[in-house]
Amino acid sequence: MGTTGGGRRVGRPRAAQRPDSGLEPRAELLLAAAELFTTRGYAATSTRAVAERAGMRQASMYHYVSGKEELLAELLESTVTPSLAYARELLADDTVPAEVRLWRLCRTDVELLCAGPHNLGALYLLPEVRTERFAGFHAVRAELKDAYRQLIAATPAGGLLAKSELELRTDLVFGLIEGVILVHRSEPERPARAFADATADAALRITGG
Amino acid sequence: MGTTGGGRRVGRPRAAQRPDSGLEPRAELLLAAAELFTTRGYAATSTRAVAERAGMRQASMYHYVSGKEELLAELLESTVTPSLAYARELLADDTVPAEVRLWRLCRTDVELLCAGPHNLGALYLLPEVRTERFAGFHAVRAELKDAYRQLIAATPAGGLLAKSELELRTDLVFGLIEGVILVHRSEPERPARAFADATADAALRITGG
DNA sequence: ATTATCTATAGATCTATAGATAATGC
DNA sequence: ATTATCTATAGATCTATAGATAATGC
Numbered sequence: 001m002g003t004t005g006g007g008r009r010v011g012r013p014r015a016a017q018r019p020d021s022g023l024e025p026r027a028e029l030l031l032a033a034a035e036l037f038t039t040r041g042y043a044a045t046s047t048r049a050v051a052e053r054a055g056m057r058q059a060s061m062y063h064y065v066s067g068k069e070e071l072l073a074e075l076l077e078s079t080v081t082p083s084l085a086y087a088r089e090l091l092a093d094d095t096v097p098a099e100v101r102l103w104r105l106c107r108t109d110v111e112l113l114c115a116g117p118h119n120l121g122a123l124y125l126l127p128e129v130r131t132e133r134f135a136g137f138h139a140v141r142a143e144l145k146d147a148y149r150q151l152i153a154a155t156p157a158g159g160l161l162a163k164s165e166l167e168l169r170t171d172l173v174f175g176l177i178e179g180v181i182l183v184h185r186s187e188p189e190r191p192a193r194a195f196a197d198a199t200a201d202a203a204l205r206i207t208g209g
Numbered sequence: 210m211g212t213t214g215g216g217r218r219v220g221r222p223r224a225a226q227r228p229d230s231g232l233e234p235r236a237e238l239l240l241a242a243a244e245l246f247t248t249r250g251y252a253a254t255s256t257r258a259v260a261e262r263a264g265m266r267q268a269s270m271y272h273y274v275s276g277k278e279e280l281l282a283e284l285l286e287s288t289v290t291p292s293l294a295y296a297r298e299l300l301a302d303d304t305v306p307a308e309v310r311l312w313r314l315c316r317t318d319v320e321l322l323c324a325g326p327h328n329l330g331a332l333y334l335l336p337e338v339r340t341e342r343f344a345g346f347h348a349v350r351a352e353l354k355d356a357y358r359q360l361i362a363a364t365p366a367g368g369l370l371a372k373s374e375l376e377l378r379t380d381l382v383f384g385l386i387e388g389v390i391l392v393h394r395s396e397p398e399r400p401a402r403a404f405a406d407a408t409a410d411a412a413l414r415i416t417g418g
Numbered sequence: 419a420t421t422a423t424c425t426a427t428a429g430a431t432c433t434a435t436a437g438a439t440a441a442t443g444c
Numbered sequence: 445a446t447t448a449t450c451t452a453t454a455g456a457t458c459t460a461t462a463g464a465t466a467a468t469g470c
Binding site: 010046 | 457458460464466467
Binding site: 038039040041042043044122125126127128130168171172174175176177178179180182183185187190194195198199202205206 | 247248249250251252253331333334335336337339377380381383384385386387388389391392394396399403404407408411414415
């Protein structure tokens with residue numbers, strides 16, 4: 001099988017040899033794409049740049065993916081999926097007050113956005129993402145936003161809001177969370193934990209007024 | 210002179226004739242670039258696409274600008290300049306309480322970000338903007354952020370904060386304001402005025418806790 | 419035999435320049 | 445004569461495919 005490298009590999013050796021990363025080729029491509037897409041952008045990154053950074057020649061990439069789009073689609077979904085899983089958990093657990101669950105969702109979301117070396121959240125800022133091609137991502141993101149809406153509505157203060165007011169608050173909170181991507185982009189040093197706590201506090205202050 | 214069109218124009222006529230826009234050619238180019246950069250992105254927009262949308266052939270663009278970069282640089286600065294002018298005014302006027310000035314800055318900023326048909330704020334999201342080439346933009350943006358910091362510090366609650374706490378709050382408020390770009394991008398219908406007021410309220414709640 | 423990679427390349431761009439042309443101005 | 449535009453194009457990409465090659469596996 002050769003799942004994770006280890007011994008000798010079948011197939012022609014790579015031209016540019018490097019210390020074995022321990023990753024499978026597809027994962028190497030995803031990692032390379034994450035680095036390049038987040039820093040230079042999607043359109044500005046060529047297939048050659050991705051492949052070469054992953055340690056293979058441009059054409060070899062097509063053995064693993066159909067093109068750049070597939071890489072971006074997969075990276076995007078991997079950004080939201082963990083937040084969404086946690087949000088579903090929180091929605092189901094009504095032993096905990098809604099404010100507390102909302103606070104936890106905000107904090108976790110911010111931590112996930114700031115975690116990892118490549119500011120994956122910044123992928124969401126790419127203009128290409130608005131394309132229909134990434135409908136899958138938009139669907140999961142919409143579901144996440146709806147989880148925010150439900151938690152806000154279940155809050156004492158949120159229960160009193162008219163529908164349009166509730167949606168306004170949801171947009172504000174969701175905007176605050178996603179705004180973190182921008183802060184993190186220009187201030188990458190800020191320690192993630194404290195920032196996440198402060199953002200969650202801020203979200204509750206916005207909601208509870 | 211022929212400043213704004215009107216009579217006959219000197220020079221070879223354009224190949225594709227259209228109803229006179231009333232704009233000068235350079236302004237036509239900037240408008241076209243704004244439309245395309247905000248929707249498709251910078252790298253994905255060719256000089257041909259910009260020129261053709263402005264009503265001229267690709268090569269003719271070079272009579273007015275040195276290339277795409279110049280267009281983006283000019284558009285970017287035009288995004289922050291009005292906010293910055295207003296922020297300076299507010300900083301100078303100490304007849305008004307700091308909270309009120311902060312509130313006004315937030316509201317105006319959000320309104321400016323949501324005004325206009327092309328979500329010019331979205332330009333700031335483009336990955337290319339991080340480049341040194343746009344240092345001018347970064348300088349004015351930093352000055353705007355510093356105005357926020359000063360106003361927050363002048364607030365009753367802000368006066369009590371340690372330096373690092375003050376900076377955290379500033380980042381949160383600035384992030385909330387810039388997060389508006391993202392909300393506006395996915396929810397362009399939301400009426401700007403009410404949203405701006407609500408965002409300014411939220412900013413004060415974040416600050417005053 | 420199977421597989422992962424390679425080299426080579428066709429066809430489609432895209433940018434920036436060179437030089438021609440069709441107006442007005444004098 | 446001056447000017448704004450045009451057409452044409454060289455040179456530099458970039459994507460995706462075709463076909464060769466160098467490993468292991470049996």
